[in-house]
Amino acid sequence: MSLQTVKFYQTGTFTVGNRLLAPEERSVQANMQRTNSLNSGHRACQGCGEALGARYAIDAAMIASKGQLIAANATGCLEVFSTPYPETSWQIPWIHSLFGNAAAVATGIAAAIKVKRQKGQGGDVRVVAQGGDGGTTDIGFGCLSGMFERNDDVLYICYDNGGYMNTGVQRSSATPSAARTATTMPLGPEPGNPFGQGKFVPAIAMAHEIPYVATATVADLRDLEYKVTKAMGIRGARYIQILVPCPLGWGAASQDTILLARLAKETGIFPVFEAEFGEVKSALPIRRPQPVEEYLKLQKRFAHLFGKNPAVATIARIQAQADKNIRRYGLQARKGDH
Amino acid sequence: MDKPFAITLNPGSSLANHTGSWRTSRPVYLDRLPPCNSQCPAGEDIQGWLFHAESGGYEAAWRHLTRDNPFPAIMGRVCYHSCEAACNRGKIDEAVGINSVERFLGDEAVKQGWKLAPPERESGKKVLIVGAGPSGMSAAYHLRKLGHAVTVMDAGPYMGGMMRFGIPKYRLPREVLDAEMQRIVDLGVTVKLNSKVDNILDEMKQGGFDAAFLAVGAHIGKRAMIPSGDAARIVDAISVLRSMEGEDKPLLGRRVVVYGGGNTAIDVARTVKRMGAEPIIVYRRTRDKAPAHDFEIEEALQEGVMVKWLSTIKQAGDKEITIEKMALDDKGFPQPTGEFETLEADSVVLALGQDVDLGLLNGVPGLEVTDGVVKVAPNMMTGHAGIFAGGDMVPAERNVTVAVGHGKKAAKNIDAWLSGQTYAPPPKHEVAQFEKLNPWYYADAPKTVRPMLDIIRRQSTFEEVQGGLDETTALFEARRCLSCGNCFECDNCYGVCPDNAVIKLGPGKRFQFNYDYCKGCGMCVAECPCGAIKMEAEEI
Numbered sequence: 001m002s003l004q005t006v007k008f009y010q011t012g013t014f015t016v017g018n019r020l021l022a023p024e025e026r027s028v029q030a031n032m033q034r035t036n037s038l039n040s041g042h043r044a045c046q047g048c049g050e051a052l053g054a055r056y057a058i059d060a061a062m063i064a065s066k067g068q069l070i071a072a073n074a075t076g077c078l079e080v081f082s083t084p085y086p087e088t089s090w091q092i093p094w095i096h097s098l099f100g101n102a103a104a105v106a107t108g109i110a111a112a113i114k115v116k117r118q119k120g121q122g123g124d125v126r127v128v129a130q131g132g133d134g135g136t137t138d139i140g141f142g143c144l145s146g147m148f149e150r151n152d153d154v155l156y157i158c159y160d161n162g163g164y165m166n167t168g169v170q171r172s173s174a175t176p177s178a179a180r181t182a183t184t185m186p187l188g189p190e191p192g193n194p195f196g197q198g199k200f201v202p203a204i205a206m207a208h209e210i211p212y213v214a215t216a217t218v219a220d221l222r223d224l225e226y227k228v229t230k231a232m233g234i235r236g237a238r239y240i241q242i243l244v245p246c247p248l249g250w251g252a253a254s255q256d257t258i259l260l261a262r263l264a265k266e267t268g269i270f271p272v273f274e275a276e277f278g279e280v281k282s283a284l285p286i287r288r289p290q291p292v293e294e295y296l297k298l299q300k301r302f303a304h305l306f307g308k309n310p311a312v313a314t315i316a317r318i319q320a321q322a323d324k325n326i327r328r329y330g331l332q333a334r335k336g337d338h
Numbered sequence: 339m340d341k342p343f344a345i346t347l348n349p350g351s352s353l354a355n356h357t358g359s360w361r362t363s364r365p366v367y368l369d370r371l372p373p374c375n376s377q378c379p380a381g382e383d384i385q386g387w388l389f390h391a392e393s394g395g396y397e398a399a400w401r402h403l404t405r406d407n408p409f410p411a412i413m414g415r416v417c418y419h420s421c422e423a424a425c426n427r428g429k430i431d432e433a434v435g436i437n438s439v440e441r442f443l444g445d446e447a448v449k450q451g452w453k454l455a456p457p458e459r460e461s462g463k464k465v466l467i468v469g470a471g472p473s474g475m476s477a478a479y480h481l482r483k484l485g486h487a488v489t490v491m492d493a494g495p496y497m498g499g500m501m502r503f504g505i506p507k508y509r510l511p512r513e514v515l516d517a518e519m520q521r522i523v524d525l526g527v528t529v530k531l532n533s534k535v536d537n538i539l540d541e542m543k544q545g546g547f548d549a550a551f552l553a554v555g556a557h558i559g560k561r562a563m564i565p566s567g568d569a570a571r572i573v574d575a576i577s578v579l580r581s582m583e584g585e586d587k588p589l590l591g592r593r594v595v596v597y598g599g600g601n602t603a604i605d606v607a608r609t610v611k612r613m614g615a616e617p618i619i620v621y622r623r624t625r626d627k628a629p630a631h632d633f634e635i636e637e638a639l640q641e642g643v644m645v646k647w648l649s650t651i652k653q654a655g656d657k658e659i660t661i662e663k664m665a666l667d668d669k670g671f672p673q674p675t676g677e678f679e680t681l682e683a684d685s686v687v688l689a690l691g692q693d694v695d696l697g698l699l700n701g702v703p704g705l706e707v708t709d710g711v712v713k714v715a716p717n718m719m720t721g722h723a724g725i726f727a728g729g730d731m732v733p734a735e736r737n738v739t740v741a742v743g744h745g746k747k748a749a750k751n752i753d754a755w756l757s758g759q760t761y762a763p764p765p766k767h768e769v770a771q772f773e774k775l776n777p778w779y780y781a782d783a784p785k786t787v788r789p790m791l792d793i794i795r796r797q798s799t800f801e802e803v804q805g806g807l808d809e810t811t812a813l814f815e816a817r818r819c820l821s822c823g824n825c826f827e828c829d830n831c832y833g834v835c836p837d838n839a840v841i842k843l844g845p846g847k848r849f850q851f852n853y854d855y856c857k858g859c860g861m862c863v864a865e866c867p868c869g870a871i872k873m874e875a876e877e878i
Contacts, residue, residue, distance in 0.1 A: 012781030017829025041352030255860030
């Protein structure tokens with residue numbers, strides 16, 4: 001288990017806070033003095049998973065770095081909705097340069113901090129780079145791979161919502177198979193996004209053998225905070241991919257954002273695990289196993305799989321992908337896990 | 339001011355952007371009525387007192403509980419806890435052991451010597467209560483708390499009514515009963531025992547009482563016409579149970595036939611078993627049709643009580659009785675079959691229900707009696723102004739919890755009546771149905787089972803059958819509460835809002851929405867574990 005074990009206190013560790021827990025055992029988000037790195041007034045859609053995931057992650061990183069944190073942001077929803085010139089929602093030092101160079105900008109900041117420290121100037125300032133899946137798995141992939149390969153002292157956080165949502169829901173290399181986007185319409189013999197080879201960047205990051213790779217979702221706050229905190233305690237290149245449902249792009253109800261993230265994990269569609277130096281160290285086990293339909297049917301981007309003539313074969317292929325994740329990362333529900 | 343190249347504006351905060359204007363519906367905090375509270379006959383705020391117990395605040399929990407019911411130690415033993423049947427947790431794993439936590443709190447109060455708070459002021463009014471049973475003593479407590487001078491008169495030699503003379507010791511030890519009765523007396527309630535009220539109007543006039551609450555119970559065992567020989571020994575169950583409290587234990591012989599299928603039949607059978615006799619219950623219908631609670635039947639069977647289902651007593655003789663086998667017809671009614679059987683029997687105990695002794699009401703104008711019980715209005719007042727009644731003597735289910743509830747309800751109405759007003763109960767919140775909860779958030783936690791006394795000792799002694807929880811297990815059990823419909827400060831709304839539009843007010847103060855920024859996504863509602871937030875359409 002990657003989570004701290006809290007013996008049964010009415011809700012265990014499932015809720016954000018818990019009045020029965022000692023204050024030091026509570027989550028960062030339960031704290032009245034949390035940073036609120038991404039403040040109110042941002043222009044994200046109702047129920048935005050990315051806005052939530054970014055606040056969860058950066059608030060935890062702020063605690064772990066004792067407030068000494070700089071963030072480099074790729075172009076994408078997170079940049080556009082948070083910082084329309086001249087306003088910003090960020091309450092931390094934050095820089096945006098281009099779509100594809102967030103990892104390189106962060107590398108540069110880390111190098112500058114290193115030099116300053118060698119000259120005896122400035123304290124131990126940490127660097128985070130962040131972006132959506134488009135800026136990470138497609139456009140910024142070269143810079144990211146270089147950052148991994150050089151083992152630069154940067155934590156890169158990818159908020160994965162499976163597409164270019166900001167520009168009108170186009171397909172990215174993180175878009176799931178069969179999903180409808182503006183560029184993969186549900187038409188023809190194989191409607192929606194084709195079943196390609198897939199591009200799961202956490203596995204690619206692991207192939208770089210960097211010190212720490214993890215995945216998380218906005219449905220498991222404790223797990224997410226634990227992973228960000230752990231990553232901040234490590235020097236070198238680190239990568240965390242957080243699944244952040246997008247009500248707009250996924251065609252889901254705004255109140256279902258956390259439910260969808262939870263179902264992605266519970267069905268095995270999104271494996272939640274952590275790896276060190278290329279080896280999987282632990283996985284968050286499935287608590288209430290569900291078939292993939294439970295996840296798919298809440299989203300209009302998969303609506304063409306259901307209806308009068310359900311695409312049984314396609315759903316079976318998606319189920320096979322989930323089953324493979326369950327096998328590969330050891331996600332089976334275990335007795336005694338909550 | 340100096341600005342970098344191509345920059346003309348100073349940086350600003352997004353707080354200037356009030357995204358609350360996007361909203362078409364808004365989240366609102368509310369308290370829903372937990373199903374346990376909703377159906378508690380005594381009107382306890384169960385979720386409310388469990389909330390205190392969850393953090394180990396046992397005295398606060400006890401004080402919260404005793405606002406509605408002054409007898410938690412008794413309740414924790416004899417209440418049939420229909421709250422647990424309604425508990426939403428039953429749909430997740432098993433119902434919360436509300437009854438066992440209640441008993442723990444009651445026992446803790448006795449152990450620690452916690453006292454009930456005295457009334458804040460004296461009203462100068464005098465109220466007479468007839469009957470020191472659960473209903474009468476509950477009314478005495480609530481009336482005394484409201485500042486009235488209360489006198490309780492009872493025909494019996496001890497306080498407790500049916501709790502003493504109807505419920506056997508192995509279910510309710512007398513020390514427990516005495517402790518909780520004494521606590522009411524300590525509040526300044528006058529209790530006159532061995533004082534039968536023969537005429538209520540005379541008694542009120544003599545004592546100068548402004549109002550009366552009658553709760554005399556139902557102590558007369560119903561008889562059935564059974565053809566019997568002169569030597570046949572036929573007694574009623576209530577007298578048997580009552581005589582257990584005195585010096586002279588009942589003489590029933592070795593083979594005792596108990597006639598009836600209610601809780602009293604079970605109680606008397608289990609009692610005579612403990613005295614070394616061999617009880618056989620004879621009941622005309624089947625086990626699932628018997629009015630006794632199934633767990634009581636089960637405990638009786640475990641202790642070796644025999645039962646003849648589908649049988650009626652045809653004739654009773656000196657040393658034996660004749661029973662006739664019955665068969666259920668299409669409508670579920672037992673019909674005779676003409677098949678007979680002879681059972682060895684030294685005595686027959688009739689447990690066929692009880693009637694009320696209404697003697698004290700003779701000559702009271704306006705009173706209405708139907709089917710042997712006194713009719714009361716919704717405010718518990720009889721047809722005679724100023725005389726209220728409750729418990730087993732009015733039409734209702736007959737059990738201790740209902741009686742306690744009557745006492746509380748009557749007290750509130752008497753209090754209002756004494757000042758020339760009518761009591762209007764506060765409107766009830768909507769019930770927190772299971773569908774309103776998000777059960778994902780509750781960690782699995784199986785129910786803590788209370789220890790049971792060894793079977794051998796249950797067959798031969800009057801020691802209490804069911805044990806209590808200790809502090810750790812009681813705390814665990816309290817924490818199994820889902821807090822249905824009432825915020826328990828889990829911080830979920832504060833955490834899951836993508837817009838930081840929930841303000842945490844601090845421990846015990848709950849939360850508040852910041853509608854300047856709330857976009858109305860509804861995530862807080864969906865992720866609230868206990869259903870304490872709802873969406874409301876914005877008025878445009």
